[in-house]
Amino acid sequence: MLKQHLQFKLSQKLSPQQIQLMKLIQLPIIAFEQRLKQELEENPALEGGKEETVDEFDDDLDNSNEDYSDSETINSEDINVDEYLSDDEIPDYRTQANNYSSDDEEKSMPYASGTSFTQHLINQLNTFRLNDEERDIAEFLVGSVDESGYIRRSISDIMDDLAFTQNVYTTEEKIKEILHIVHDLDPAGVGARNLQECLKIQLHRKSSSPNAELAIDIIENAFDQFTKKHYKKLMQKFNVNEEQLKGAINQIEHLNPKPGGSYSGNNRIVEHIIPDFAIKIVDGELELTLNGRNAPELHVSREYNNMLKTYKDSKDKSKSQKEAVLFIKQKLDAAKWFIDAIKQRQQTLFVTMSAIMHYQKDYFLSGDERKLKPMILKDIADEINMDVSTVSRVANSKYVDTPYGTKLIKEFFSESMTNDQGEEVSTREIKKILETVIEEENKKKPLTDETLASILKDKGYPIARRTVAKYREQLDIPVARLRKKI
Numbered sequence: 001m002l003k004q005h006l007q008f009k010l011s012q013k014l015s016p017q018q019i020q021l022m023k024l025i026q027l028p029i030i031a032f033e034q035r036l037k038q039e040l041e042e043n044p045a046l047e048g049g050k051e052e053t054v055d056e057f058d059d060d061l062d063n064s065n066e067d068y069s070d071s072e073t074i075n076s077e078d079i080n081v082d083e084y085l086s087d088d089e090i091p092d093y094r095t096q097a098n099n100y101s102s103d104d105e106e107k108s109m110p111y112a113s114g115t116s117f118t119q120h121l122i123n124q125l126n127t128f129r130l131n132d133e134e135r136d137i138a139e140f141l142v143g144s145v146d147e148s149g150y151i152r153r154s155i156s157d158i159m160d161d162l163a164f165t166q167n168v169y170t171t172e173e174k175i176k177e178i179l180h181i182v183h184d185l186d187p188a189g190v191g192a193r194n195l196q197e198c199l200k201i202q203l204h205r206k207s208s209s210p211n212a213e214l215a216i217d218i219i220e221n222a223f224d225q226f227t228k229k230h231y232k233k234l235m236q237k238f239n240v241n242e243e244q245l246k247g248a249i250n251q252i253e254h255l256n257p258k259p260g261g262s263y264s265g266n267n268r269i270v271e272h273i274i275p276d277f278a279i280k281i282v283d284g285e286l287e288l289t290l291n292g293r294n295a296p297e298l299h300v301s302r303e304y305n306n307m308l309k310t311y312k313d314s315k316d317k318s319k320s321q322k323e324a325v326l327f328i329k330q331k332l333d334a335a336k337w338f339i340d341a342i343k344q345r346q347q348t349l350f351v352t353m354s355a356i357m358h359y360q361k362d363y364f365l366s367g368d369e370r371k372l373k374p375m376i377l378k379d380i381a382d383e384i385n386m387d388v389s390t391v392s393r394v395a396n397s398k399y400v401d402t403p404y405g406t407k408l409i410k411e412f413f414s415e416s417m418t419n420d421q422g423e424e425v426s427t428r429e430i431k432k433i434l435e436t437v438i439e440e441e442n443k444k445k446p447l448t449d450e451t452l453a454s455i456l457k458d459k460g461y462p463i464a465r466r467t468v469a470k471y472r473e474q475l476d477i478p479v480a481r482l483r484k485k486i
Contacts, residue, residue, distance in 0.1 A: 021341045025348055026393040029274045029293050036296055039338055045304040045331035046338060048296060117260060118142060124185045136168050137178045141191065149190040149260030150198065151179075189259035196223045202255045214238065214248035226252070229484050246486050275401035277353045279364055286364055288357050290350050298342060300335045304328055348386070352394045353409070355383045360412055367404040369432045374425065375413050417463070430461050431471050438477055446480035 027035060040048055121142040130138060140162055144151050151158075155172045162168040162175075182191035188205050192198035196219060203216045217238060218226050225233050226249075235245055276294060280287045308328045357364060359380065362371040377395070381388045395410040414428040437455055441447045447455070449472065453465045477483070 021344050021348075022390075022393065024341055024345045025390065026397060028397045028399070029276050029291055030272075033293060036342075043331055043334055043338070045301045045328070046335040047299055047301050117147065118145065121145065121182075121185050121190065125181075128181060130181075133168060133170065134178055136166055137162065137170060137175060138181060140166060140168075141175070141179060141182050142185075145182075145191060145260065147260050148258040149187065149192070151182075151191055151193050155179075187256070187259040189256060192259075195257060198257065198259065199252060199255050202259075203251070206251070210244070211247040211251050214240065214244065215251040218248055219252065229481055231484070231486050242486055249486065273399055273406055275399040275406050276349065277398070277400040279357060279400055279402050281365065281403060284365075286357055286361060288350070288354055290346060290353075294349060295346050296342065298335075298339050300332060300339070304332055304335075308332065348390065349394060349398070351384050352380060352386070352391055353398075353400065355380050356395075356409065356412055359383070363412075364402060367402075370429045372412065372414060372426045372428045374415060374417075374427070376415065377413065417461075425461070427471070430456065430463065431475055433459060433461070434468065434471055435475055435477070438472075438483070441483075443483060443485040446483040448480045 024032065024035065036048075040046055122139060125135070125138050125142065128138075140158070141151065144153055144158065146152060155175050159170060159172055159175055162170060179191060183201050185191065188202045189198040192201055200216065200219050203212060203219060206212045218234060222234055222237055225237070231242075231245060234240075235242065238245075240248075274291070274293070276291050278289045278291065280289070308325065356375075359375055360372060362373070363369065377388045377391045381391045384391075395413065398409050399406050400409055414426045417425060417427060417430070434452060434456065437452060438447065449465045449468045452472075453463060453468045456463055456468065472479075
């Protein structure tokens with residue numbers, strides 16, 4: 001049985017402009033430039049650069065804004081937001097091979113050529129005399145070398161793959177025999193299956209000396225004790241004194257644990273950081289500037305405004321003309337929304353970073369991390385009357401250029417704790433002091449976490465041993481035993 005009833009419901013929905021603004025705010029500068037370029041390509045009503053000056057007697061342009069803002073202006077409901085914000089819309093010209101006429105000279109961008117790490121190893125295999133089966137196995141082993149220079153897979157797995165993918169049926173003994181050939185390739189240590197084997201291969205290539213022989217003995221027969229730095233046990237096991245052990249360990253420490261990383265031709269993606277802000281000290285005061293790339297010059301196309309006016313002035317409109325009017329209105333509205341979103345993005349970035357700069361003024365004037373104040377996202381959000389999520393979007397992906405280097409903004413945020421004087425201090429300050437204490441310790445007798453906690457307590461920071469251990473792990477500092485040197 002059908003029933004009819006009324007229901008009141010309070011809901012909150014984001015407008016298309018708000019969705020667009022949130023997406024733009026979280027973009028770092030390089031991604032923002034790509035998004036801007038995409039919008040300029042896909043929306044012909046949006047133009048970059050300064051708008052051309054127009055004769056003051058040009059009545060058509062004077063009236064264009066009036067015509068565009070009349071009662072026929074399109075509502076946000078008329079635009080499919082999902083379609084607009086998606087990346088599915090591709091202009092026709094982007095699917096063509098090129099945009100040159102037959103009379104134009106086609107110019108191509110040259111690319112730097114290089115040899116991959118795998119090809120570098122295969123080129124070396126060509127200097128060995130191998131039959132077809134051996135070459136297939138050797139090339140397969142080289143192809144299994146990762147970017148660090150290791151073969152992480154077991155011999156049995158490699159044997160199975162050779163049979164299934166290469167139609168090469170062989171034995172584990174044969175694969176191990178060819179693996180020794182791979183171990184002879186450069187850089188030294190390539191093709192090792194673990195760190196122990198990698199170090200052993202490199203040591204065998206060194207010139208014979210008492211230190212090198214002892215180092216090989218340690219790696220082969222006491223690798224576990226060496227990694228745990230049980231130096232007294234090593235001296236007893238190999239019947240050597242401290243000076244001899246120090247010489248052998250010095251040999252090992254000069255080896256390369258990742259031989260693949262030393263190959264200069266190994267193509268790697270290098271991330272270039274471009275700061276969104278710059279902070280300078282001028283006459284003892286802080287000065288904040290927004291990177292000019294965040295403030296592009298955009299304007300709505302005058303031609304599209306004129307086209308809209310022309311279509312609207314026509315009395316008898318066909319179906320195609322009405323569709324054209326709707327299309328032009330959509331593009332003009334989208335262009336205006338985008339320009340407004342860019343301006344709001346600039347303002348949001350500047351206001352947020354300005355609040356952070358003034359909050360951490362002591363740090364930016366001195367560069368001393370111990371002067372960083374405890375600061376959480378809510379502190380800045382309350383100060384600028386914005387939502388915490390907005391501050392988070394600014395802080396998580398933006399960098400600022402300071403007199404002390406380029407910093408990720410979120411690094412300035414930290415929790416607080418109370419010192420022995422009842423003052424709130426930043427955990428970053430405590431970590432910096434902890435790092436300094438560990439750097440100045442006697443490496444022959446490194447300080448334990450309990451001793452570090454006692455030292456920090458004497459300095460006015462009463463924290464527990466487990467808290468010291470947590471901060472030490474966050475700083476990527478090993479335990480006392482692994483920091484020991486002889």
